[in-house]
Amino acid sequence: MARKKRRSAAFSRSLLAPQPxxxxxxxxxxxxxxxxxxxxxxxxxxxxxxRSLHAVVIAPFxxxxxxxxxxxxxxxxxxxxxxxxxxxxxxxxxTILALQSAYELRRFGAMEFVANxxxxxxxxxxxxxxxxxxxxGRSGSAFAAELGxxxxxxxxxxxxxxxxxxxxxxxxxxxxxxxxxxxCLTTWADFMGVLGGSAFGIAGAGFTFGSYIHTTxxxxxxxxxxxxxxxxxxxGMVITAVGCQEGLSTGLGAEQVGRxxxxxxxxxxxxxxxxxxxxxxLFYLTAPHS
Amino acid sequence: MTMSxxxxxDGPVNEGVAIxxxxxxxxxxxxEVLHGVTFDVNAGETMVILGGSGSGKSTLLRTLMGLEKxxxxxxxxxxxxxxxxxxxxxxxxRKRLGVSFQSGALFGSMTVGENVALxxxxxxxxxxxxxEVMVRLKLEEVGLSGYEDYIxxxxxxxxxxxxxxxxxxxxxxxxxxxxEPSAGLDPIxxxxxxxxxxxxxxxxxxxxxxxxxxxxxxxLIADRMILVDKGNIxxxxxxxxxxxxxxxxxxxxxxxxxxPDVAEDEGFLDRLTERLRL
Numbered sequence: 399m400a401r402k403k404r405r406s407a408a409f410s411r412s413l414l415a416p417q418p419x420x421x422x423x424x425x426x427x428x429x430x431x432x433x434x435x436x437x438x439x440x441x442x443x444x445x446x447x448x449r450s451l452h453a454v455v456i457a458p459f460x461x462x463x464x465x466x467x468x469x470x471x472x473x474x475x476x477x478x479x480x481x482x483x484x485x486x487x488x489x490x491x492x493t494i495l496a497l498q499s500a501y502e503l504r505r506f507g508a509m510e511f512v513a514n515x516x517x518x519x520x521x522x523x524x525x526x527x528x529x530x531x532x533x534x535g536r537s538g539s540a541f542a543a544e545l546g547x548x549x550x551x552x553x554x555x556x557x558x559x560x561x562x563x564x565x566x567x568x569x570x571x572x573x574x575x576x577x578x579x580x581x582c583l584t585t586w587a588d589f590m591g592v593l594g595g596s597a598f599g600i601a602g603a604g605f606t607f608g609s610y611i612h613t614t615x616x617x618x619x620x621x622x623x624x625x626x627x628x629x630x631x632x633x634g635m636v637i638t639a640v641g642c643q644e645g646l647s648t649g650l651g652a653e654q655v656g657r658x659x660x661x662x663x664x665x666x667x668x669x670x671x672x673x674x675x676x677x678x679x680l681f682y683l684t685a686p687h688s
Numbered sequence: 689m690t691m692s693x694x695x696x697x698d699g700p701v702n703e704g705v706a707i708x709x710x711x712x713x714x715x716x717x718x719x720e721v722l723h724g725v726t727f728d729v730n731a732g733e734t735m736v737i738l739g740g741s742g743s744g745k746s747t748l749l750r751t752l753m754g755l756e757k758x759x760x761x762x763x764x765x766x767x768x769x770x771x772x773x774x775x776x777x778x779x780x781x782r783k784r785l786g787v788s789f790q791s792g793a794l795f796g797s798m799t800v801g802e803n804v805a806l807x808x809x810x811x812x813x814x815x816x817x818x819x820e821v822m823v824r825l826k827l828e829e830v831g832l833s834g835y836e837d838y839i840x841x842x843x844x845x846x847x848x849x850x851x852x853x854x855x856x857x858x859x860x861x862x863x864x865x866x867x868e869p870s871a872g873l874d875p876i877x878x879x880x881x882x883x884x885x886x887x888x889x890x891x892x893x894x895x896x897x898x899x900x901x902x903x904x905x906x907x908l909i910a911d912r913m914i915l916v917d918k919g920n921i922x923x924x925x926x927x928x929x930x931x932x933x934x935x936x937x938x939x940x941x942x943x944x945x946x947x948p949d950v951a952e953d954e955g956f957l958d959r960l961t962e963r964l965r966l
Binding site: 463547548551552553555556558559560561562 | 750753754755778779780782783785787789790791793794795796806807810811
């Protein structure tokens with residue numbers, strides 16, 4: 399009986415034994431494949447960015463046309479069109495920041511630091527980040543949809559057969575527009591955030607508008623604003639590269655355009671946060687100790 | 689540079705031949721779509737590439753236009769081998785080719801006039817007024833006078849194709865490619881497009897390559913025809929030669945006989961479902 403039991407247990411073990419091994423291999427394979435795919439994707443983004451920079455910086459010296467009017471058109475769509483919604487969101491974020499910081503500061507009787515908290519948080523972090531999120535929703539998705547539709551309608555092929563490089567013609571102006579407009583929008587978002595903070599500062603923290611702005615200005619150093627703007631330029635590059643890469647790699651059919659658009663938004667948000675982390679770490683490590 | 693000079697000197701130099709394709713192979717991943725195709729298109733003739741869905745005819749056209757990279761063989765156009773041409777030479781060559789895509793592929797964000805003007809603005813130093821006159825002329829040639837300021841979405845299917853032809857003609861190409869010119873059009877509009885191709889052929893004596901599966905249209909416009917089947921050329925000749933061909937596969941295509949396998953497939957499916965039911 400015992401022998402039979404042992405045999406049965408051994409049989410069960412032999413059935414079960416290979417399974418963890420198979421799972422381990424498949425997990426390793428999956429992680430490996432995902433890593434390779436991720437690196438390949440980053441490589442594609444880098445190539446697209448490099449080719450666009452070549453089109454903007456080097457090609458004009460080789461006698462190729464600068465497509466200024468296309469860049470201006472894109473800049474208007476990316477920048478001016480985003481101002482109303484970005485103003486509203488930044489204003490609310492500023493007020494929320496003031497409320498959240500006041501929640502803690504009032505326990506220490508330090509309500510006068512509300513303006514400082516809002517100013518530093520907005521310029522260093524939330525201004526660039528919220529601007530990037532709004533621009534991803536408005537323009538990153540639009541880039542993917544526009545290029546994806548052009549791919550499906552054979553317009554990208556048509557450009558190639560007319561000896562026009564789609565990267566020079568379509569992607570490079572978008573990079574220029576984003577690299578110029580994101581810092582402008584971020585500056586505007588910083589300002590609206592401070593205004594939003596001042597709304598609570600005046601109503602709930604005993605500031606006058608003048609004293610709030612004065613406190614804000616004395617709390618900020620140039621580095622706060624500059625680091626925020628550097629990040630915003632990087633975010634602009636990431637959003638354009640992902641939006642255009644997704645658009646250009648769209649498969650056949652209208653359904654694929656939807657997939658590209660969704661993918662552009664999700665990947666852009668992730669990469670913007672990743673770039674934010676890297677640059678915040680760099681700025682932290684290079685910050686002068688006081 | 690060496691490659692370029694080699695490609696110019698090694699090409700099949702024949703004045704009468706506009707496009708020369710030698711043992712062309714094209715693969716997507718592991719799947720070979722064209723298995724060694726060889727033919728010439730003579731200068732000034734209209735060559736129609738016929739074939740069923742999935743036969744490889746569209747891949748053949750895309751490869752001739754330089755949109756797909758061959759996995760083997762050679763394509764010679766204007767003394768250049770497309771298989772090993774430099775990017776600069778390819779761009780220069782493309783300026784001498786015109787393409788009318790199946791969907792028209794007009795840029796939706798531009799007017800019809802701007803679409804036609806685009807190659808002229810990008811590749812020439814002509815001033816705006818000259819470009820405007822040329823655009824008007826090209827649109828007149830395709831019967832679209834007065835439509836300069838329309839956007840492509842405001843045009844019917846046939847008009848879009850005509851506008852696409854006008855854009856393809858903008859740079860006065862030596863070779864004009866048409867991808868399924870009458871697909872998705874009603875018979876009257878399709879006949880109009882056929883007329884337009886015949887008119888272009890007569891007026892400019894340009895080399896025209898048309899990919900289609902419309903037999904009536906093909907017989908009307910072709911000087912010579914190629915029948916592509918499963919990635920191979922199964923017939924090449926004049927309209928009369930093709931019409932009188934006794935090759936079973938050619939006859940099947942021209943007489944519109946369905947695949948015998950289909951009936952067999954249905955039988956197989958019946959047997960399969962019967963077994964599943966049991």
